[in-house]
Amino acid sequence: MSESQTSVELPILDISQPLNPSFLSSLAEACKTWGFFHIINHGISKDLFSKLYLLSNDLFNLPSDTKLKVGPFSSIKTYTPHFIASPYFESLRVSGPNFLDSAQSSANALFVQQNSEFSEILQEYGRKMEELSKNIIKVLLMSLKHGFGKKDYESEFKNCHGYMRINNYSPPESLEVEVEGLGMHTDMSCVTIVYQDEIGGLQVKSKEGKWMDIRPCEGTLVVNIGDMLQAWSNEKFRSSEHRVVLKQPANRFSLAFFWCFEDEKVIIAPDEVVGEGNVRLYNPFVCLDYLKFRESNERGKFEKVGFTVRDFAGIGH
Ligand SMILES: O=C(O)CCC(=O)C(=O)O
Numbered sequence: 001m002s003e004s005q006t007s008v009e010l011p012i013l014d015i016s017q018p019l020n021p022s023f024l025s026s027l028a029e030a031c032k033t034w035g036f037f038h039i040i041n042h043g044i045s046k047d048l049f050s051k052l053y054l055l056s057n058d059l060f061n062l063p064s065d066t067k068l069k070v071g072p073f074s075s076i077k078t079y080t081p082h083f084i085a086s087p088y089f090e091s092l093r094v095s096g097p098n099f100l101d102s103a104q105s106s107a108n109a110l111f112v113q114q115n116s117e118f119s120e121i122l123q124e125y126g127r128k129m130e131e132l133s134k135n136i137i138k139v140l141l142m143s144l145k146h147g148f149g150k151k152d153y154e155s156e157f158k159n160c161h162g163y164m165r166i167n168n169y170s171p172p173e174s175l176e177v178e179v180e181g182l183g184m185h186t187d188m189s190c191v192t193i194v195y196q197d198e199i200g201g202l203q204v205k206s207k208e209g210k211w212m213d214i215r216p217c218e219g220t221l222v223v224n225i226g227d228m229l230q231a232w233s234n235e236k237f238r239s240s241e242h243r244v245v246l247k248q249p250a251n252r253f254s255l256a257f258f259w260c261f262e263d264e265k266v267i268i269a270p271d272e273v274v275g276e277g278n279v280r281l282y283n284p285f286v287c288l289d290y291l292k293f294r295e296s297n298e299r300g301k302f303e304k305v306g307f308t309v310r311d312f313a314g315i316g317h
């Protein structure tokens, strides 16, 4: 990698094709070094993304006080207004497994007219993301160890669940220097699947501390490892710090789907994942306790680093 290079080359997983061993080892390597990779042929059409884009525009273009009907002080609490994560960031959360109901309860409060398309499209996307997440976990398990497969998947990951955030970034009109749209954080998930539009701005921090661009590429989704999988894999996979910077005065749209262990799960790396002779890096912990730890910390709230899974359960931290 040259000195001046600022974007990172990541492996591209073609989920529609059989996997070969050399790809699996490059995937494992990327997950350890960067905690990020790309995915193509994921089965989500351009048309579905355009619909999601248009619907989210309708949503974020609503007046602020309308959006606050589902804001942090409402009973629904699905909307994160500007100035929580950053001045330029707002977001709507849609939770699974019943994405239809979750989206509908926000839509009912937000839109004057019945808006069933909104919740139907979000349900379609949520379901596709669930399927994709399951397949991604299976591929990751295969990359961890040859022959590590179905049984381990069933016993460890069968109760995972997902939720998504529809994100809207609106930078100031006169943008002289780049601004942070979403500050440095790690995700609390097992894996996160991100769709980013063509504006770009997603960056991952290298182990040496350098911010590297994850360039948008049409038809490609970004996958990143979260804290739960970092702990479960005994750090064979890395939950990397990442952020979003806004470099041009243009609105940016993204969708982040978080695939997580169930709240009650005790996260403990299986012996065969730790590997003989290796030390265990985490004490076992209950998933929900970690989520609460993050939420109860003002600094942990928006997933700020310094209050992540290593600080919570890492041995020797
Ligand atoms: O907007 C993006 O591209 C990434 C968002 C993100 O990192 C998150 O929501 O956790």
Ligand SMILES: [Fe+2]
Residues within 6 Å of the ligand: 185, 186, 187, 192, 242
């Ligand atoms: Fe993130």
